[in-house]
Amino acid sequence: MKCKSAFAALLTLACLGLACAPVAARSTGPRRHESIDSVVIHSTGGPTCDVRTGKPVWIKAGTLADDMRVIEAHPKLGIHYMIDRDGTLRRSVPEDQIAHHVFGYSARSIAIELVNDGDGMDVFPAAQIDALVTLLRDIARRRGILREGVQRHSDLDHGLLSCDRTQRRKVDPGAAFPFEAVLDAVFPAKIGGLGLSQQ
Numbered sequence: 107m108k109c110k111s112a113f114a115a116l117l118t119l120a121c122l123g124l125a126c127a128p129v130a131a132r133s134t135g136p137r138r139h140e141s142i143d144s145v146v147i148h149s150t151g152g153p154t155c156d157v158r159t160g161k162p163v164w165i166k167a168g169t170l171a172d173d174m175r176v177i178e179a180h181p182k183l184g185i186h187y188m189i190d191r192d193g194t195l196r197r198s199v200p201e202d203q204i205a206h207h208v209f210g211y212s213a214r215s216i217a218i219e220l221v222n223d224g225d226g227m228d229v230f231p232a233a234q235i236d237a238l239v240t241l242l243r244d245i246a247r248r249r250g251i252l253r254e255g256v257q258r259h260s261d262l263d264h265g266l267l268s269c270d271r272t273q274r275r276k277v278d279p280g281a282a283f284p285f286e287a288v289l290d291a292v293f294p295a296k297i298g299g300l301g302l303s304q305q
């Protein structure tokens with residue numbers, strides 16, 4: 107089986123030898139041993155190294171259905187949620203199980219993928235952002251996640267592309283993602299803003 111999906115090439119371990127062998131769809135992960143303190147926002151598109159040319163290429167967003175199929179067929183990587191451009195939300199790995207989605211932080215974080223090129227030019231439609239805000243509010247309430255606990259993949263992985271050491275390998279969700287506006291919508295400023303509490 108060839109890795110036909112562009113998204114497959116973006117997954118770090120995909121398309122390397124046996125990783126391309128067909129496997130059954132999988133939407134489970136290892137049990138968590140650390141508590142959840144963060145949510146990481148990704149986009150399905152981004153830079154990677156072309157396995158044939160050895161040169162950097164930009165992988166486009168793909169479709170929700172294809173991207174879900176690819177990630178659930180991946181032997182190791184996973185996500186908890188994916189949100190399409192029209193706001194359609196899909197669940198994959200349950201929150202109380204680990205999805206491997208970001209180097210070093212997967213054990214304590216929840217992964218949300220947004221269908222977007224991640225190139226800083228592909229606009230995130232309002233319906234997609236609204237669905238993300240609704241999901242983040244729900245997770246924050248249930249899990250006690252703070253504003254600083256919501257992070258972008260690019261905030262956590264500063265590694266460089268193996269085929270071009272002048273480029274970062276993870277820049278998603280990219281400059282077009284309205285990060286501060288999303289945080290403001292999920293975590294409204296307290297009235298008064300002085301941080302005073304009633305005694």
Ligand SMILES: [Zn+2]
Binds near residue numbers: 148149259276278
């Ligand atoms: Zn990512």
